[in-house]
Amino acid sequence: MIPLPVPKRSEVSREYTWDLESIFSYDEDWERNFQALEKHIPEFEVLNRMLTQSGQTLFAVLRTRDELFAEVERLLVYASMRRDEDNTRRQYHRMVDRSMQLYARIVTIASSIEPEILALPQTTVNHFLVETPGLQIYAHQLHDVNRRRLHVRSSEVEAVLVELGKTTDASETIFTIMSTSDLHLPTITDEAGRQVLLTKGNYQLYRQSADSRIRQQAFEKMHGAFHNHRHAMAAVLSSKVKSNIFYARQRGYDSCCQHALARYNIPLCVYDNMIDIVNEHIPLLNRYMKLRKRLLELDTLHMYDLYVPIMTPLHQQKISYQQACDTILEALAPLGEHYVSNLESAIKGRWIDVYETAGKSSGAYSSVAYRSHPFVFLNFQNDYDSMYTLAHELGHALHAFYSCAHQPYVYSAPTTFLAEVASTLNECLLTEHLFKTTSDPTKRLAILNHSLERFRGILFRQAMFAEFERQIHRHAEQDGRLTADILCSLYHTLNEKYYGAEVIVDELIDIEWARIPHFYRTFYVYQYATGFSAASALVQQLLRDGKPAATRYIELLCSGSSDYSIDLLKKAGVDITLHETVRRALALCEAHLSQLEQLVPYLVK
Secondary structure, three states, X not given: OOOOOOOOHHHOOHHHOOOHHHOOOOHHHHHHHHHHHHHHHHHXXXXXXXXXXXXXXXXXXXXXXXXXXXXXXXXXXXXXXXXXXXXOOHHHHHHHHHHHHHHHHHHHHHOOHHHHHHOOOHHHHHHHHHHXXXXXXXXXXXXXXXXXXXXXXXXXXXXXXXXXXXXXXXXXXXXXXXXXXXXXXXXXXXOOOOEEEOOHHHHHHHOOOOOHHHHHHHHHHHHHHHHOOHHHHHHHHHHHHHHHHHHHHHOOOOOHHHHHHHOOOOOHHHHHHHHHHHHHOHHHHHHHHHHHHHHOOOOOOEHHHOOOOOOOOHHHOEOOHHHHHHHHHHHOHHHOHXXXXXXXXXXXXXXXXXXXXXXXXXXXXXXXXXXXXXXXEEEEOOEHHHHHHXXXXXXXXXXXXXXXXXXXXXXXXXXXXXXXXXXXXXXHHHHHHHHHHOOOHHHHHHHHHHHHHHHHHHHHHHHHHHHHHHHHHHHHHOOOOOOHHHHHHHHHHHHHHHXXXXXXXXXXXXXXXXXXXXXXXXXXXHHHHHHHHHHHHHHHHHHHHOHHHHHHHHHHHHHOOOOOHHHHHHHHOOOOOOHHHHHHHHHHHHHHHHHHHHHHHHHOO
């Protein structure tokens, strides 16, 4: 079958494109705003030097900083989205570069604000808050700055740490270069007997192949390539861990994990509890692996068999964009009429750029500029996977919509810890709706398989990653060396623990750590698992309690980052510090697995 040509942007109906004119009517307007903003930067620099003179000057600096960031982000959002519409239009690449340079200038000037505030006694800051009209809006931010006071060094030491960061932060860049430019992947033989160059992109497809020979070949050659560079990759990751240890000790933290979690005021028990509870439920993962092996009719299940769909995958089941929108609106009805009404505005009001067109960037995302409605970038393929992507990105978009509408700029962006809750919750509600409204056993199985893969990939796999990250840092903190052999041994042992009861833990899986970029974003991956757990708990509340739970959830969306993430979730009805929260998510996983097991007699004769 000859694939249909990708349409030009001019050939797509206007209703399926986003209205970036709502940000800037013409590129000339962007240019005028850029030049006006550029002229204000020297004024901000001068004002910044007077920051600590009084409450009024502190308020003026913080307010000016927010105005500048809000405006430069508007410039950047417009330019980057125009670029992503059609990458052949070079003028938008230049506009993105100019926006980033302007953004960097503002960041550099604003970076002195926090040290200057910390140079003041806290009693003085408290006095400023009481006596200065308007400054109270920054009370939470100033409290958060003070919270970190004990971990901030003298101005001289701080200056040295900033300079050191320019060299110690190079690990991620080196990893990226090594895993892309310097990693030469071999060819494999595809289903048609052709020699095809293995890439990171087609590897995702080949590991889902119905032919086990293709899956095994892709697995072995991908991981074999990383294995050939294992000592260099180990040196890079070890360098990153040593850098983390250095900064944690310089800041006076007991561990790298404590240092990383302190950014959002997350207690260590959240990290440790998540790993402990997931460990308790490893038999649930093994139960799913046993069922997967049966449905795939395999005598043994290998690590390269974990991604092949057990039935016709959702991405092969067709659904139009309009049907997807209608289904999502129905699925998210538990969130209340106001939420659904705003969803309809997003769909009908051209917040969404829907279809793939010539020159358009790949993937999907949600983006927002303060004082503008959010936008959603798609490459909709008329399948269920695309519908899930749409639901996910609309979750981000509505979160941004509520947050920007109810918070000043300083608190308008949710923390990373909360960012995935809204998007994941939409996906969970969609799964519940599809399962309840679908009677065909094959489709029901595909829906449940999709859900269980989300649990495996987000909760179990990210918990395993988090456990590995904790282990390698503890090992290094005790003056242990992180060689390739040690890293591979630790990673193999974890895979044995999580999968060994039902899966052959192939030796080459030991090197998988070398191709995971998230290990260079220190103690980051746990937030996928905690966010997924929080979203699962909220979904169960919504389906059980109805309107009261929906009201609490909308209040969470409206709150942005106006309080600590832990406290905002508690107000919504979820205490992520409790074991029970992760257990509730895993209870939902078990319920879906039980439903899948009940369908097996219809599918396996």
